[in-house]
Amino acid sequence: MYFDQVDQYAHLVNLKKAKRNTAMGDVAMAGFQHSSLERYLKMFVQDLGKQVAISEQIRLPESEREGRAGAPMYDRKVTRVITAGTLIDENFMDPYENNFLLAVHIEGVSPTQSLIEANGEAHQSFKRSAKVGLSWVDLSSGDFFTQASDWASLASLVARVGPREIVLDRSLEDVGQMQLSKLLGEGAFSIHFHQTTSDGSTVSAWTSMLEQPVAQAEEDAFMPVEIAAGTLVLDYVRDKLIGQQIQLQPPVRRSDDESMSIDRQSLRGLEIRSTLRDGTFQGSLLHAVRQTVTKSGARMLSQRLVSPSMSISVINNRLDLVQEMLHHEALREDTIALLRRTADTLRLLQRFSIGKGDADDLLSLGRTIDVMGHLSKVLHDHIVVRQGCEDASIELGFMWDVLRRLDLLGPSKVATSIREAIDEDGLDRQHVAELEEQVRAEEMAEEVVTADEAGQKGPKLGRRASKTKVPSNDTAPDEIWTMRRHASATLERSHRELETLLGLKGQLAKRLRKELGAESLTLKWSAQLGHFCHVKGKDAQGNLSVLPGARSIGSTKSTRTFYLADWTHLGVRIDDSKLRIRAEEERVFGRLRNQVIENLMKLRRNAAVLDELDVACSSATVAKQRRLVRPILTEATSHQIIGGRHPTVDASLEGSGRIFTANDCAVGEQEKIYLITGPNMAGKSTYLRQNALITILAQTGCFVPADYAEMGLVDKVFSRVGSADNLFQDQSTFMVEMLETAEILKQATPRSFVIMDEVGRGTTPEDGVAVGYACLHHLHHVNKSRTLFATHFHALADMTQDFDALGCYCTDVAEEGDGKWAYVHRLRRGVNRKSHALKVARLAGLPEMAVEVAGEVLADLQRKDN
Known part of the structure; x- marks a missing residue:
């Protein structure tokens, strides 16, 4: 942070302020290590409700630098603006609750109108006719909803959705905080305003941000206020993601008559998601009935509790599944054990939809797909056994429906491809190396900060680098590969080529040791020196003239380094071979990611089935523990x-x-x-x-x-x-x-x-x-x-x-x-x-004298009444 922002925010997030002398005068600044980004994002975005711009160093394409002498190779560009409602995979997100961004569009409101009268009613000019459109998305899971409603229901709908951020038309920016509070109700959300730049008249304009287009018959059902709200929320997302692609699930239309309405006072007073006294989860209805084992299952249960169904068939299908899990303990235990092994599939898939998934995500997804297959077999075997029993008078259509919705044809191939391509051991080694590198970077940054605070010059990077051991990447054990060498023919060929070159390196080192008579000779590489030969001890005093073309580049009493063309040429070939392997690994990874995207819709549908099973098992477990009955x-x-x-x-x-x-x-x-x-x-x-x-x-x-x-x-x-x-x-x-x-x-x-x-x-x-x-x-x-x-x-x-x-x-x-x-x-x-109020007063600890006085007054009042 620089300039005024330092004075405004540094103390709020416990950042130390500093000043740097520049040609333009002292510049106030404050900052933190990159490794602490998530911590400070949480404070700025979640706690303070601010928007944070992420600026990254981007390599400029050759076309932009061509013909410009001294043109920079890199530029800094804002790649994303992070807000409370546009979080995607940040570690500080609540995994058990949705992270909704809600857009609200009010029909017939102009910037000059007062929204609310003094008595809290809608303004007379549109109170009887104003329609309200709502659209909310969870970028972390891909959920996308719309609903058309009326003015009177707006605050309760906002409370039911529970958004982290609300977006309003920019025309409402001058309305004022008090009127907005009356309009939207009170909640833990930030409010921002946005002017749409895209066409908001048709649902088809949303297609580029959906996993599949909305069918024409469904598109015609959307009301204008829903379309306006949907366009507002998607345009806001597009503006904050700055060119990043995202694929949301097709919009699900909600209506007032498909679910029970629970107004905002009831959500609070009945303590459905949090307690009335201190707003905590423990003590709420959700806490009492939640025994889900997956994070996405917990989110589904939370959404169901605030939007109970109005369809008897939907309710009975849910109850049938709960009853089956309750009465068949082995099925319930097997299902729970398998669900515990799954990842947060919806949020994981959403990372791939925006191009952010990594090899660890692929492994988690592959394991989850394997669990889907095991679950499918468990459910199928249970149905077959149940139908074969003489006392199986119950219709098991609901179980067949669950089984049919687990579509594994494409996903199973994805899991197989992941399993055959990714080297889990290599990935584990990579994690260890990354952790060690992070520790080194933090230690170095701490030294710089400490020196700056003391008014000293920080350690010079060049000097530090010369004292720090630079890991060699010229031997096979030092290289970490995350893809199996058999993941592609090109990868296998490249690994064989690298093995050959490493063999030549060993032969070269052996020959040079013999010719120079230096057993300590090693062939090394560093970022500062490139490829060089290194000897130490008594070998450092050897005569380099026996090696044609050797050129000394440095020596001490106990070491000596020199260039040798043979090693330089071979080292470049080794580097090129490694680069080809890295490039092929990226290509294989891209192929796997494309497979995931091709099966995105199936995987999301399967994930929803897992969530339903989790919620059913949770309800059955609670029913058994608490002696509950089927309504x-x-x-x-x-x-x-x-x-x-x-x-x-x-x-x-x-x-x-x-x-x-x-x-x-x-x-x-x-x-x-x-x-x-x-x-x-x-x-x-x-x-x-x-x-x-x-x-x-x-x-x-x-x-x-x-x-x-x-x-x-x-x-x-x-x-x-x-x-x-x-x-x-x-x-x-x-x-x-x-x-x-x-x-x-x-x-x-x-x-x-x-x-x-x-x-x-x-x-x-x-x-x-x-x-x-x-x-x-x-x-x-x-x-x-x-x-x-x-x-x-x-x-x-x-x-x-x-x-x-x-x-x-x-x-x-x-x-x-x-x-x-x-x-x-x-x-x-x-x-x-x-x-019997005096009994309660005495229990509460009122002084006995006060209780006695109250008793005398009460008796006197009762005599007068009689």
Whole structure:
């Protein structure tokens, strides 16, 4: 970094600032070793949300230097701009989560319009008609999605995608941070603006960045806002990759009706991917149900949890696979053991699609393809055995479908080619040599930095080089080849030629030792001297005149070096032979890479099958450990859950040797609303959340924590729990609560599932009761959604007695005569008009005097009420 950037960023990433005196004055600068690039990229890109330009030294073609005396051979060019959403294979990426770049296009918005009114609503000029297009890609895996939606759903869709970076039309650049926060919601993403330079009117314009063109019938289905968003995201990617080719999977169109909608408040409040308190993974729903053994399988499970399916056939196919893995332990264990041996195939393949894959990636891919073959045999043998059993009444079509989608014809040939071409031992030796070289470079760089900080001149490279042993590359053991010599006819011929030349080198050395009488003579090469002869000890005093054409180039008391034409000519021939081998290795590698690209689509489809198997095995393992059952999904609008348990709380209690109190839930059939009262800390909130989470798990295709679970499909889950203030947007806790409540009442349908906890708190009791009643009235008469409504406003039970689809339920406290008491978490029909708040206050450690005063005041208030 130079100039102002040094003062702006150096201290943020703990870089030391320095100054260099130049003809133009002092120049501020700060930097780091190349080996630390990933570390600092993470800080700049992920932590600070900045864009980092990568500049590399490029050899200029002869055509650009021709006719220009003294023209430089190299130039520096920016080869890539790295942003949070355009990461590809950086080591600091989270391997268990997708790294999405999301583009948002809003129809009908001009730069001069205000996007949002003061009340958080869309601007009146387009609020009723604006369509929103979204398109998101993961450059590390090649995933590509589009969706058309509406203004009201935008923030929730953003939360569901979970992007690392959002790209907006440049026309929105002057909107302002507060309006953008209201528009997109809050999240761990950076926002950048981009003006497209390509034609955004057709899907066919995307073809150059896809593994295959989009079929015409599918192309016609894309809406204009989707096309605009897709063009925006791809043009942004093209701009950042600067000429690098990339092949994404064909775009997958998402629609609002194909998956359950979970709004952003519910994603947060239900702790699906992270906890509400501290935002950590441990304690979340994903943590409770994830036992995948592959990174890509973990990513698939995460995406399924935030977008549960609305298709009963899709859900049942997933459940069938989980059930098969659960009931057949040998199949599950064999599958898991094989999956553990696979690489992160999608991310690995994406490296090849942009020309970045190396020999290690090829080996990993070859091993993974071999695993695919073994898995195919395991699945086939299992199906044959199952169909041969007399009690095999179950239809195994879903298993045949999995097997058919594992297309191994082309990939198997790729694996064979990799296995026959790459020398694994040579590759291991290369890694050791590279590590040693890196250590030497770091030590040298540290010396330079230390000397510079002390105001001393750094060590001169020439002097250091003269004191450092330069490894010879003139003997076979010093050369490291990564391709087997039989990988091609040319390679085999070149190796035979090199062996011949090395034999001539040995003969030459033997002859020269005899003629000079110097047993210590060796034939060497260095970058500074080229090919030279070297003698040491008493041999250094020998007479060179016996060797015609020998020319001394240096001597000390104990060593002597000299040129000899015979060795120079032979050494050049050896070097040329090695260069031909290197070039042929590159050609063989290129051939293997082309094979991978030719089979890219098949390999990606196979990788998706591996992920499905991993997720199914994970769900089956959790089902066995946690005693989960298969849910039954119907087209009804009711729940019938018997013995339901909270997935994360149940696991936590079991780990500490305690037992979770299970509860039933039959909301929807006769009673659309459960009005739940009861003491603080008696499990009302847990009951609300557990039934929402069971619903999400069921439609994800997982088994659920219950004794029995049958439920009608849910189109939307809404959760109004655990609000906090938002001072940045000037919103109090009560205002945040009302905004969330408003979204529920405006969007919930008869097929939705709503949980609302303590609506109306944060204001006067009278206002709170009024708001709570209004919500119940709207949910009962207008939305008609399945609703669990917990409250401490006991008057609501009296006010809603004429609601024919509302039932009252409660938890309780069991009190004994000696003053002891215990929570009763089991839900029962009725109303509990005692909140027992003072018991909780005493448990929390309030001073006894304060508790006694509270008791006196409570008794006085109760006397007045009576």
